[in-house]
Structures are given as structure tokens and as C-alpha cells.
Amino acid sequence: MTLPVEILLGLYLGLLTGIVPAFVAGSLGFLVRYFTGVTLPGFGVVVLALSIASVQGGLLGLVQPDIAQSPRLLVAVLVVLMLALYAHNQGDKLGAELPRRLSLTSIRQRTLSADVVELVGTMGQVTVRPTGEIRDMEGYPPLTPALRTTLKSGSWRLPADIPLTELESRLEERLRTDHDLADVDVTIDEQARATIVAAPPSGGLSRRVPEGQRAVSLVTLVPTGLARGDAVAVRTEDRSISGTVLSARTDLDATDDERATGEPTADGEAAPLEDGEAAADAEPTAKPTAATAGGVGRVTVAVSPRAITPLLETDQPQLVVQSRGTSxxxxxxxxxxxxxxxxxxxxxxxxxxxxxxxxxxxxxxxxxxxxxxxxxxxxxxxxxxxxxxxxxxxxxxxxxxxxxxxxxxxxxxx
CATH class of the missing domain: 3.30.70.1450 (Regulator of K+ conductance, C-terminal domain)
Incomplete structure (x- = not known):
């Protein structure tokens, strides 16, 4: 046969026998690079490809004396080696680029759609709004109508350059803080629409008392600007007791509307209601950062158990706010x-x-x-x-x- 015919036959035989060696070389290159981070040596790929090709050629009856002595064998070997090395290179590249930890959690790392992102200066922000009904969380009492309406009509601005899971976590934390919810679960889609499942507040004051301490309410002169979390010292006739303010309320803080509607005071106790039905419909509203206007009022302080008796026995306790120093x-x-x-x-x-x-x-x-x-x-x-x-x-x-x-x-x- 002429040389061009031999070359064509060599290309045909190389493609026929090179498919399986190329697949094996590509798969091994990917697996070795993905799990070990090491590239499979090219010499090993050549030896492996030639071994598989010779076995495959023997099974196909292609290894014959006349073929072994013709130029087509050299061309076929070159084609097999090129296919194997190319497949190995692509497999090695795929193993290097593919994430090491591919799971349902990583797949869910979606981001917001570009049409809901608002540019504020150089930063992107998004306004998250609820969609559908605010559902009750299983195992908790149902939400009150007023709280359900407040959540359904709310909107929250959050950064747009973070994954949706982080957006959900931040919105859950904000809802717990703003509405003092016992538990909340939020799901946000690509259009910044939030599905909210929430549980109403429960045991607000008891959850704020540190472990190992007790809450004591005192009637005393309250400094102007006193708020929850301030460190104070309560002075009695013979000692000074340190504590943390859980709530504070003075006569100047309560308006006529609050006394009429029964909205809670800062220590969680509602003012008297004239109408019993209005008391049932009154919706508690958390005021975690409200500061007092000063004057005579009631303060709830978290102190150690052994300090309860001296505080209750004193007639005129004095409240002194302690400095926390510079942050x-x-x-x-x-x-x-x-x-x-x-x-x-x-x-x-x-x-x-x-x-x-x-x-x-x-x-x-x-x-x-x-x-x-x-x-x-x-x-x-x-x-x-x-x-x-x-x-x-x-x-x-x-x-x-x-x-x-x-x-x-x-x-x-x-």
C-alpha cells in the first residue's frame, strides 16, 4: 500500500483503540488530583495507555504480523498517546478546579438576583419583605394577631453581597432582637422574598436573668438615661450590692396613652386597664434600648441570691451607676x-x-x-x-x- 493509505489506516486504528486508554487516563488524572492534590506523572500515563491499547488491540485482532511491520502501527501508537495525554491533562485540570467539598449545603449557596439589588454608594443593599402568611412554629403558642400583622408588613434592609444563608441568619437575629421572639426560622429566595415561621415571646424577663442570679424590683430614685444592661451598685444602710439593670421605669416615662391602653412598662408589667377586653387584645411591644427620663420609679436588678434579703429589707435604697470605662x-x-x-x-x-x-x-x-x-x-x-x-x-x-x-x-x- 502507499504511504497516504497507511497513514489513514493508522489514524483509524489509533482512534479505534485509543478511546478506552484516554478514558482511563482522564479518570485517573482527575481522581488523583482531586483526592491527593498531586498530578499523575506523564510517563505513567504513557505506559498505562500503551498497555491498555495493546490488550485492546489483541482482543480486536489488530495485532498481526503485517500490521506490526507497517507504518500504520507507528501512527496508531502516536494517536493513542496523544489522546491519553490530552484526556489526562483535562482530568487533572478538572480535579484542580472542582471544589473539594461538594455537598447539598454548598450547592445551596445561592445569591440574590441582580434586579433586586440596590446600589447605595459603592455597596449593594437589598430590601427583604415577607411573602405569604406568617406561619406559627410547631411546639409553640400561636402568634398574636398584632404581632403577625407587624411581621407581615415589615421590611428589612440587608447587605446584598453575602449568600442567602447568611442573609437568613441575619434576619432571624434581627427579628429575635426587635420583637423578642422565642424562636424564628426564615427562608429567603433569589427575589429577596422571606418566608417566616415564628414563635411569640415567652418569659421575657426570666430569659434576661443571668444563670445563678435573681431579679429584684426596687422603688428608688432612678438616674436619667438608665437603660437595660447598665451596671449599677445598690447602696443600703450597711453595704453596697452590685447588679445589672434588667428593666427600669419612672413616672415620667409612662404617658397617658400607655396607662389607658395597657402597654407594658420597661420592667414588663403593664399599667392598669380600664377595659378587661382591651387587656386581652393588648400587644406587648419590646423596648430593649429605651432609656428612662429620670425621677422616682421602679428598677429591676439582677443580683446574687444572697443579696436578695438585704435589698428587700432596706427602706431607702440608693442607685449608683457604675462606669464601664472606654470601649x-x-x-x-x-x-x-x-x-x-x-x-x-x-x-x-x-x-x-x-x-x-x-x-x-x-x-x-x-x-x-x-x-x-x-x-x-x-x-x-x-x-x-x-x-x-x-x-x-x-x-x-x-x-x-x-x-x-x-x-x-x-x-x-x-
């Missing part, structure tokens, strides 16, 4: 700013070492997700000795010069 968090931020650095909170979108620049940026803390918590975030892991490398979806605090921090933010957000 160490603000001092730390001031020192960072004074050094010419900035602190930014970022969500990692890319962890490719080739795209992340080697800058002077320091990773201060990382918050990651885990399958054992159904996609919920773990607590913050503080550095600088972060144990694991950054992964897509991680939330990080970074510090460094402004230009370097901006470059790092652009790189990891790709």
Missing part, C-alpha cells in the same frame, strides 16, 4: 486608623493563589460554614494563625494599608 473595641479601631490602616469585612469568592496578590494585608478573623450546622455559620476564628486556607464563601475581617486592602478585596471577590 476597648473603639480604642483598637482608633489605633489601627492612626497607623494608616483600614479594616474591612469581606466575603471570599475566589481562593485561587494566582489571583490573590501577596500584599501586606493581615487576616484578623474568619467565619466559616459547616455541614454539621446545616449551613449556619460557626463562631469567629481569630488569627493571625488561621489553621486552614481561605475557601469560597468564607467571611473574613482583614486589615492593612488602604490600597493593599482594596486590591485584596477585588482579588478574593472574583
Amino acid at each position: 476597648q473595641e473603639f480604642e483598637a479601631f482608633a489605633l489601627v486608623r492612626r497607623a494608616g490602616h483600614v479594616i474591612r469585612r469581606l466575603t471570599v469568592g475566589s481562593t485561587d493563589e494566582e489571583t490573590v496578590p501577596a500584599t501586606d494585608v493581615t487576616i484578623l478573623a474568619v467565619r466559616r460554614q459547616g455541614s454539621e450546622t446545616s449551613g449556619r455559620r460557626h463562631g469567629w476564628v481569630f488569627g493571625p494563625g488561621i489553621e486552614r486556607a481561605l475557601e469560597a464563601g468564607d467571611e473574613v475581617f482583614v486589615a492593612g494599608p488602604e490600597s493593599a486592602t482594596e486590591a485584596f478585596a477585588e482579588a478574593v471577590a472574583r
Whole structure:
């Protein structure tokens, strides 16, 4: 036969016998790179491909004396090797790019649709609104009509550059804080519509009392601006007792409308109602950050159990607010700013070492997700000795010069 015919026959035989070696080489390249992070050597791929091709050629009856002595065999071997090396290269690349932890949790890391994101300056924000009815949570009493209406008509502005699971967690935390809910579960879709399942407040005061302490109510002169969480000292005739304010209310805080409608005072006790039916329909509203206007009033303080008797026996307790000093968090931020650095909170979108620049940026803390918590975030892991490398979806605090921090933010957000 002529040389062109031999070459064509060699190409045909190479394609016929090279499919199986190429599939095996590609699969092995992917598996080795995905599970070990190591690239399979090319020499091993060549030996493996030739071995499989020779066995396959023998089974197909292609290894014959006249074929072995013709140029078509050389062409067929070259085709088999090229197919195997190409398949191995593609499998190795796929093993390097595919996420190591592929689970239902990671698949659910959806983001918001672009048409619901609002740009405020350089930051994207989204307004989340409820959809459908506010459902009652199983195992809890039903929501009151007023609270159900408040939740259904509410809207909440949240950052738009975080995954939906983080949006759900933040909205749940805000609903618990704003409405003092016993429990709440939120699901948000790509159009920023929230499905809310909630449980009404229960045992508001008892849940605020620290473990091992007791709540005691006192009638005394209340300093102006006193609010829940303030550290105070209650002075009696012979001793001073430290405690934490759980609630405070004075005569100047209560308006005529509150006394008529029966809305709760700051210590959780409603004013007298003239109508018994109105008392049943009254809706408690949480005022966690309300400060008193000062004057004579009632204060509920969390103290140790052995301090209860001295407080109840005293006739004229005196309330003194203790100083907490300067916030160490603000001092730390001031020192960072004074050094010419900035602190930014970022969500990692890319962890490719080739795209992340080697800058002077320091990773201060990382918050990651885990399958054992159904996609919920773990607590913050503080550095600088972060144990694991950054992964897509991680939330990080970074510090460094402004230009370097901006470059790092652009790189990891790709």
C-alpha cells in the first residue's frame, strides 16, 4: 500500500483503540488530583495507555504480523498517546478546579438576583419583605394577631453581597432582637422574598436573668438615661450590692396613652386597664434600648441570691451607676486608623493563589460554614494563625494599608 493509505489506516486504528486508554487516563488524572492534590506523572500515563491499547488491540485482532511491520502501527501508537495525554491533562485540570467539598449545603449557596439589588454608594443593599402568611412554629403558642400583622408588613434592609444563608441568619437575629421572639426560622429566595415561621415571646424577663442570679424590683430614685444592661451598685444602710439593670421605669416615662391602653412598662408589667377586653387584645411591644427620663420609679436588678434579703429589707435604697470605662473595641479601631490602616469585612469568592496578590494585608478573623450546622455559620476564628486556607464563601475581617486592602478585596471577590 502507499504511504497516504497507511497513514489513514493508522489514524483509524489509533482512534479505534485509543478511546478506552484516554478514558482511563482522564479518570485517573482527575481522581488523583482531586483526592491527593498531586498530578499523575506523564510517563505513567504513557505506559498505562500503551498497555491498555495493546490488550485492546489483541482482543480486536489488530495485532498481526503485517500490521506490526507497517507504518500504520507507528501512527496508531502516536494517536493513542496523544489522546491519553490530552484526556489526562483535562482530568487533572478538572480535579484542580472542582471544589473539594461538594455537598447539598454548598450547592445551596445561592445569591440574590441582580434586579433586586440596590446600589447605595459603592455597596449593594437589598430590601427583604415577607411573602405569604406568617406561619406559627410547631411546639409553640400561636402568634398574636398584632404581632403577625407587624411581621407581615415589615421590611428589612440587608447587605446584598453575602449568600442567602447568611442573609437568613441575619434576619432571624434581627427579628429575635426587635420583637423578642422565642424562636424564628426564615427562608429567603433569589427575589429577596422571606418566608417566616415564628414563635411569640415567652418569659421575657426570666430569659434576661443571668444563670445563678435573681431579679429584684426596687422603688428608688432612678438616674436619667438608665437603660437595660447598665451596671449599677445598690447602696443600703450597711453595704453596697452590685447588679445589672434588667428593666427600669419612672413616672415620667409612662404617658397617658400607655396607662389607658395597657402597654407594658420597661420592667414588663403593664399599667392598669380600664377595659378587661382591651387587656386581652393588648400587644406587648419590646423596648430593649429605651432609656428612662429620670425621677422616682421602679428598677429591676439582677443580683446574687444572697443579696436578695438585704435589698428587700432596706427602706431607702440608693442607685449608683457604675462606669464601664472606654470601649476597648473603639480604642483598637482608633489605633489601627492612626497607623494608616483600614479594616474591612469581606466575603471570599475566589481562593485561587494566582489571583490573590501577596500584599501586606493581615487576616484578623474568619467565619466559616459547616455541614454539621446545616449551613449556619460557626463562631469567629481569630488569627493571625488561621489553621486552614481561605475557601469560597468564607467571611473574613482583614486589615492593612488602604490600597493593599482594596486590591485584596477585588482579588478574593472574583
